[in-house]
Ligand SMILES: Nc1ncnc2c1ncn2[C@@H]1O[C@H](COP(=O)(O)OP(=O)(O)OP(=O)(O)O)[C@@H](O)[C@H]1O
């Protein structure tokens with residue numbers, strides 16, 4: 001197998017987001033859950049190793065990322081892509097800086113880029129400043145993120161606080177002039193001792209112009225946007241065939257543990273459409289009540305018509321803060337994740353669910369692990385950043401499972417119904 005791209009993603013939904021952009025640009029892609037202990041059997045152009053390393057201690061994130069790198073190198077990867085969030089989720093302790101630096105050291109590489117730009121989802125970088133939609137990052141709500149509050153929109157400063165390498169900027173003027181101008185700017189920055197260049201990008205056209213300048217660079221670090229410009233470097237062009245998935249028939253369900261604004265709107269829209277939905281109360285879980293058995297009994301009766309049904313812990317920020325105040329942030333998160341993960345397993349193993357949407361990065365991680373899914377084949381996009389995937393899954397029997405992992409802030413308001421209309 002000739003593996004063009006070996007990718008390391010710092011969370012599970014972010015990994016499918018990256019894989020989705022590569023598939024749309026024509027690559028055949030497999031996403032693995034963690035570092036596999038054997039080679040991927042399928043003939044693919046890219047492998048995305050999904051880690052849960054965004055908010056763990058930096059030393060652990062480095063260790064896991066290096067393990068992923070070594071495995072990808074053993075598969076023959078020609079270029080390494082470190083994928084992080086399009087809102088650059090990190091703290092001065094990491095993990096974007098420390099992981100980037102460790103990968104550079106391990107690859108013997110003295111220069112790389114960093115850009116979270118993802119214009120399809122409103123993330124743009126201008127003069128090194130990151131915007132989410134019309135707002136600067138630090139005015140977008142991300143400044144209140146419980147784990148990685150982003151209070152500075154200037155990515156040169158943010159990255160410089162996380163790395164010993166000198167950080168510089170390739171600004172929009174160089175990007176607008178095309179790959180030769182970008183390469184010239186890379187050379188200029190290198191001669192000034194810069195090791196990491198933040199790159200501006202305002203549109204997909206910018207990312208497509210940037211792509212050729214990255215050919216041969218051992219390490220690229222970015223959100224998922226930069227991926228649209230890389231497949232052409234390997235002679236790959238867009239084709240519907242890359243996103244073909246096996247068809248799987250069965251019942252349909254949505255599990256939502258994300259409390260983002262977008263997911264709150266999506267839950268409301270699903271309920272308002274008159275479909276069946278069940279709310280999970282974290283305090284009842286904490287009181288030791290058997291919420292999993294109750295939810296599965298409810299789903300058993302509601303799924304008679306095939307679904308989709310929705311089971312959710314999604315709540316607005318006031319309600320979440322109140323729960324967290326009573327249980328503690330970590331305990332509340334862990335209890336809810338475990339409960340939704342056990343429900344995911346029951347829905348598939350007991351109730352014949354074969355088309356499953358999961359909302360939230362941490363929630364997706366817990367559900368995928370409970371379903372003992374080791375790898376995902378990436379299919380067609382539902383909304384930017386969210387594709388349908390096919391997973392071999394023992395609990396689902398021979399045909400496996402169709403699953404979509406939705407990042408908290410992605411998707412239109414009707415995502416939970418429109419996903420099933422878009423099943424491949
Ligand atoms: N009602 C609730 N009260 C307190 N915590 C909750 C509640 N519902 C969910 N949680 C927890 O909140 C966290 C949500 O994180 P998750 O990563 O799943 O969603 P997200 O942050 O919106 O998604 P993403 O990381 O993709 O942006 C999980 O740990 C989940 O268990």
Ligand SMILES: O=C(O)[C@@H](O)C(=O)CO
Nearest residue numbers: 013014017085086361407
């Ligand atoms: O880049 C993004 O915004 C997403 O893929 C993600 O990583 C959300 O957690």
